[in-house]
Amino acid sequence: MQSETKPGSPIKSLLRSALDAMLIPFLAILTAVILGGIIIAVVRGNPFLAYYGLLDGSFGSAKALSETAVWATPFIFAGLAVALAFKGGLFNIGAEGQLAIGATVAALVGYALPDWLGVDIPAIIHLPLTIIVGMAAGALWAAIVGFLKAYTGGHEVINTIMMNYIALNTISFLLNGVMKDNAPNNVSARTPLIAESARIPTIFEGLRIHWGFIFALLVAFLVWWMLNKTTLGFEIRTVGANPDAAKYAGINVKRTIILTMALSGMLAGLAGTIEVAGLNYRHELGFSIGYGFDAIAIALLGKSHPLGVVLAAILFAAMRNGGTRMQFLTQMPVDLISMLQALILLFVAADAIVRYLYRIRAQGERVVLTRGWGG
Amino acid sequence: MDWKRFGFIFLIIVILFGAVVLVGHTKSSPIIIITSMMATTIAVATPLTLGALSGVFCERSGVVNIGIEGMMLSAAFFGWLAAIYMFHIFGFGIGISITVGALFAVLAGALMGLLLAVLSITYKVDQIIGGTVINILAIGLTGFLNRQMFFGKGSIFGGQIPNSPGVLPTIHIPIEEIFIPLCKSANCIEIVDSINKVFDQKPIAISAILLVFIAHYVLFYTRWGLRTRAVGEHPKAADTVGINVIKMRYANVIIGGALAGLAGAYFTIESVPSFEPLLTNGRGFISLAAMIFGNWTPIGAWTAALVFGASQALNIKMQLFRDVIPPQWAFLQQSYVVGLIPYILTMIILTGIIGRTTPPAADGVPYEK
Numbered sequence: 240m241q242s243e244t245k246p247g248s249p250i251k252s253l254l255r256s257a258l259d260a261m262l263i264p265f266l267a268i269l270t271a272v273i274l275g276g277i278i279i280a281v282v283r284g285n286p287f288l289a290y291y292g293l294l295d296g297s298f299g300s301a302k303a304l305s306e307t308a309v310w311a312t313p314f315i316f317a318g319l320a321v322a323l324a325f326k327g328g329l330f331n332i333g334a335e336g337q338l339a340i341g342a343t344v345a346a347l348v349g350y351a352l353p354d355w356l357g358v359d360i361p362a363i364i365h366l367p368l369t370i371i372v373g374m375a376a377g378a379l380w381a382a383i384v385g386f387l388k389a390y391t392g393g394h395e396v397i398n399t400i401m402m403n404y405i406a407l408n409t410i411s412f413l414l415n416g417v418m419k420d421n422a423p424n425n426v427s428a429r430t431p432l433i434a435e436s437a438r439i440p441t442i443f444e445g446l447r448i449h450w451g452f453i454f455a456l457l458v459a460f461l462v463w464w465m466l467n468k469t470t471l472g473f474e475i476r477t478v479g480a481n482p483d484a485a486k487y488a489g490i491n492v493k494r495t496i497i498l499t500m501a502l503s504g505m506l507a508g509l510a511g512t513i514e515v516a517g518l519n520y521r522h523e524l525g526f527s528i529g530y531g532f533d534a535i536a537i538a539l540l541g542k543s544h545p546l547g548v549v550l551a552a553i554l555f556a557a558m559r560n561g562g563t564r565m566q567f568l569t570q571m572p573v574d575l576i577s578m579l580q581a582l583i584l585l586f587v588a589a590d591a592i593v594r595y596l597y598r599i600r601a602q603g604e605r606v607v608l609t610r611g612w613g614g
Numbered sequence: 615m616d617w618k619r620f621g622f623i624f625l626i627i628v629i630l631f632g633a634v635v636l637v638g639h640t641k642s643s644p645i646i647i648i649t650s651m652m653a654t655t656i657a658v659a660t661p662l663t664l665g666a667l668s669g670v671f672c673e674r675s676g677v678v679n680i681g682i683e684g685m686m687l688s689a690a691f692f693g694w695l696a697a698i699y700m701f702h703i704f705g706f707g708i709g710i711s712i713t714v715g716a717l718f719a720v721l722a723g724a725l726m727g728l729l730l731a732v733l734s735i736t737y738k739v740d741q742i743i744g745g746t747v748i749n750i751l752a753i754g755l756t757g758f759l760n761r762q763m764f765f766g767k768g769s770i771f772g773g774q775i776p777n778s779p780g781v782l783p784t785i786h787i788p789i790e791e792i793f794i795p796l797c798k799s800a801n802c803i804e805i806v807d808s809i810n811k812v813f814d815q816k817p818i819a820i821s822a823i824l825l826v827f828i829a830h831y832v833l834f835y836t837r838w839g840l841r842t843r844a845v846g847e848h849p850k851a852a853d854t855v856g857i858n859v860i861k862m863r864y865a866n867v868i869i870g871g872a873l874a875g876l877a878g879a880y881f882t883i884e885s886v887p888s889f890e891p892l893l894t895n896g897r898g899f900i901s902l903a904a905m906i907f908g909n910w911t912p913i914g915a916w917t918a919a920l921v922f923g924a925s926q927a928l929n930i931k932m933q934l935f936r937d938v939i940p941p942q943w944a945f946l947q948q949s950y951v952v953g954l955i956p957y958i959l960t961m962i963i964l965t966g967i968i969g970r971t972t973p974p975a976a977d978g979v980p981y982e983k
Contacts, residue, residue, distance in 0.1 A: 396742060
């Protein structure tokens with residue numbers, strides 16, 4: 240998008256622009272880490288030990304690495320969901336609800352379909368079917384909001400939040416009722432385990448990392464390819480940058496808005512589906528809480544670029560995963576991680592503060608991510 | 615406000631009240647049910663009303679405030695924490711502790727408002743993202759401090775959450791005292807008593823209603839209000855005639871934060887004397903919908919907040935009539951089902967079927983000289 244005026248080899252300029260793009264997020268993380276260290280010191284903890292615990296717990300061993308990848312998988316999908324919507328000029332706060340709906344429906348297909356049909360379904364059919372149905376459920380859930388935005392102007396920010404609560408209530412109703420695991424002495428609101436044929440296999444024996452992580456990386460590449468190399472991607476970006484111009488260029492803006500929301504919801508639905516099929520093998524109430532806001536932070540930190548989203552997702556996963564080790568070493572509550580992430584987000588969003596702190600001049604045009612209420 | 619909108623609000627309230635009367639008529643008389651539901655409606659609409667007023671002040675001056683939820687949450691936490699500190703650590707009386715708690719809640723809200731102002735006015739951060747930052751920060755901050763203060767290493771509370779000094783008392787309005795002597799039957803006494811309960815509200819609920827009218831007066835009949843609206847509609851023109859756009863926006867966003875802070879105080883100082891993470895449960899966002907439905911006016915926002923209050927009251931009342939609900943409708947008594955109403959109402963309202971709304975022209979646009 241940005242024009243390169245300086246002469247030089249293309250690889251060099253590409254590298255340079257990539258470094259420039261990563262500078263602000265890096266400095267934002269650095270500032271948040273320093274500020275977080277001060278907070279830890281204020282509440283009488285040892286910041287160095289805390290950060291050592293964070294690193295050791297997330298990258299220190301094969302098991303730690305595997306767990307970080309396990310955490311990163313839903314973060315990548317959900318972060319891509321929010322990033323894709325940002326590209327289309329939409330702010331999807333509803334990744335949480337779309338994720339939960341995807342997970343619930345995937346769990347239903349996973350455990351109930353063999354019973355309904357009365358036969359064992361081979362994995363080669365059952366697993367893809369589970370994933371596709373879960374994806375579709377997330378897409379449909381989000382498309383409702385896209386439709387309301389396109390045809391009535393109902394703002395997607397509030398509508399996606401409302402859909403989150405509707406999803407949460409509906410799923411509570413289902414998981415406490417018809418979909419509840421009726422195994423003896425089960426008191427929690429969760430579905431039965433899904434069939435073996437609907438499960439994603441692990442990559443290594445004895446570690447929890449599963450093929451869903453590789454799938455997430457692949458999907459990140461596909462999202463990048465779709466956004467930058469296809470007509471649909473061009474339309475999404477044009478509508479996001481300037482809907483009026485898009486209209487004059489002959490793009491069907493309403494259709495593109497609905498499609499963008501559906502694709503975004505599809506990715507969020509995938510986050511839930513892969514968690515069910517690859518890790519938990521069931522959906523349990525409450526597991527989705529917090530993913531929506533994490534996804535927003537990841538998309539912003541990754542500057543809505545798929546590669547950036549993957550890196551940001553791995554960072555957030557490492558923090559969540561290493562948090563347990565940090566708590567063990569320093570008795571700092573795990574909630575510290577949420578605060579660190581909020582600080583990172585604060586400095587990424589308010590990049591002017593970071594620029595001021597490190598005396599970096601602003602360059603390029605401001606990227607408009609969202610617009611006011613007028614639909 | 616147009617009649618279509620008021621008509622819709624009236625219709626929804628009649629339906630919600632009618633549903634409860636229908637379910638509960640075998641147990642108690644309709645007047646008692648209606649008055650007790652009105653009392654609940656006014657009480658539970660309080661945070662929504664204040665939240666919507668917060669939105670009105672911010673957005674009339676041109677700053678979108680999507681961080682009301684986070685402002686409420688942090689105010690609820692810090693107000694409650696201040697009350698506990700005053701009572702248990704500094705040894706003040708219950709009354710003083712609770713009052714100081716309420717003041718700290720308002721202060722915490724105002725500080726969050728200041729943060730939003732710094733982000734969106736000075737640093738020109740995308741305002742919806744600025745508000746989201748506030749929401750996320752509030753969750754992280756309250757979650758961390760809640761754990762650290764009470765269960766952390768070297769906590770002065772020694773690993774347990776102490777009892778809060780309590781909640782604000784109900785203010786009694788003497789209607790019974792005047793009318794009960796005129797009553798001839800026991801039925802009459804009961805009815806007067808239940809009518810009195812509608813007026814017997816707690817201080818924040820009463821001040822919320824007063825603030826609606828104060829806000830209406832300030833916004834539409836004072837110089838301050840005119841300037842606020844000018845800054846939100848056409849900042850350049852306002853600047854040309856010598857109004858300090860930046861200052862007006864800062865002041866209004868901080869006022870908005872303080873109002874959201876009072877809404878937060880409702881949860882932990884007026885309603886229940888305890889705090890739990892994420893206790894605001896989306897009510898900040900419902901306030902925003904109320905503000906939009908009220909077309910960015912205080913009185914409109916208040917009536918919309920009452921609709922949401924009524925649907926929440928329905929949820930509460932349904933549980934009281936658990937045993938008289940016919941079995942085929944039993945699933946309705948689950949709070950997940952009735953609890954959907956405010957969210958679905960919000961979405962219907964936002965479609966604009968019930969009349970289009972117009973935001974202030976410069977809402978969400980940072981001012982560049």
